[in-house]
Amino acid sequence: MSVRREERPDILSGTQISVNFRGLKALQGVDIQVPEGAIVGLVGPNGAGKSTLLGVLSGDVRAQQGVVRLGGKDVSGLAPEARVRRGLARTFQLPQLFDELTVREHLTLPRRLAQVPSRAWSDPLTGRFLHRDVPEEQEVDALLASLGLEQVADTPAGALPLGLTRLVEIARAVATHPTVILLDEPFSGLNPAESRLLSRTLASLNQAEDIALVLVEHDVEVVFDLSERVFVLDFGELIAAGTPAERPAVRAGGQQRHLGSQRAVREVRGRHGPARGLLRGPAAVRDRAAWS
Numbered sequence: 001m002s003v004r005r006e007e008r009p010d011i012l013s014g015t016q017i018s019v020n021f022r023g024l025k026a027l028q029g030v031d032i033q034v035p036e037g038a039i040v041g042l043v044g045p046n047g048a049g050k051s052t053l054l055g056v057l058s059g060d061v062r063a064q065q066g067v068v069r070l071g072g073k074d075v076s077g078l079a080p081e082a083r084v085r086r087g088l089a090r091t092f093q094l095p096q097l098f099d100e101l102t103v104r105e106h107l108t109l110p111r112r113l114a115q116v117p118s119r120a121w122s123d124p125l126t127g128r129f130l131h132r133d134v135p136e137e138q139e140v141d142a143l144l145a146s147l148g149l150e151q152v153a154d155t156p157a158g159a160l161p162l163g164l165t166r167l168v169e170i171a172r173a174v175a176t177h178p179t180v181i182l183l184d185e186p187f188s189g190l191n192p193a194e195s196r197l198l199s200r201t202l203a204s205l206n207q208a209e210d211i212a213l214v215l216v217e218h219d220v221e222v223v224f225d226l227s228e229r230v231f232v233l234d235f236g237e238l239i240a241a242g243t244p245a246e247r248p249a250v251r252a253g254g255q256q257r258h259l260g261s262q263r264a265v266r267e268v269r270g271r272h273g274p275a276r277g278l279l280r281g282p283a284a285v286r287d288r289a290a291w292s
């Protein structure tokens, strides 16, 4: 019997997350929930705190306050590597690859590391994207093909254009056999053909493999198309959350850049506490301009 979508437990959640960078409140009491197998969007203007929130969830950024749960367990004190072993993978806004290693070598690394015995790695994952019982080479070939990376399999990452490095990061994330992947602006820098391939790959990872995705993306239409739930951050605060279709405030919050009007801001703010000034000095003006 299939479980109704709204009854699925959260595979990942952050509760009351606050982060200060030397007095700058990058996140203030933010809550986010990612149901098992869901695609969740995270939008907001430049500097809203999206990457910081992904960092807290992955363990790369230390929060002053809040709890991160992965598969129902509190992982707030765990290092990023330990979270990866429990099924959490991520990509970075600026891809972080080893310049000298080839694309193929990047994809074999997670499996080599998995030779270290641990409960998380010995659990069988039958019927998933990558099968434990297939030879390493076959597994890596399938991954390369799924992201259109066959031609550059033996190219060192340092010699690749930005768009391809994003795809390699995603392939590497998948190679860790995750239950959830955090993607920080994965479409940025891709050409249209690469974007189409990535859209199809993300949909297939989600639908066929049941991998949950958290998608940070500036193109809100892409986010609304793919996501079943969208969270809107602004100045480190969660100002709206819900489905794009059912919650006009979410759509308005995500579309400030398109509407270009304060009406959308008022609609979101009106439902989520007292209205604050749209602009807060030169930095805010610059950030808003960059988002539109």
Ligand SMILES: Nc1ncnc2c1ncn2[C@@H]1O[C@H](COP(=O)(O)OP(=O)(O)OP(=O)(O)O)[C@@H](O)[C@H]1O
Residues within 6 Å of the ligand: 021, 024, 026, 044, 045, 046, 047, 048, 049, 050, 051, 052, 053, 093
């Ligand atoms: N390591 C850091 N040290 C100090 N301040 C930081 C650090 N990382 C981020 N910030 C600041 O925290 C705020 C949130 O940044 P963050 O990168 O999370 O925003 P974002 O929503 O991802 O923006 P963008 O859309 O530009 O990627 C910004 O004001 C940023 O300058």
Ligand SMILES: [Mg+2]
Residues within 6 Å of the ligand: 050, 051, 052, 093, 184
């Ligand atoms: Mg960012």
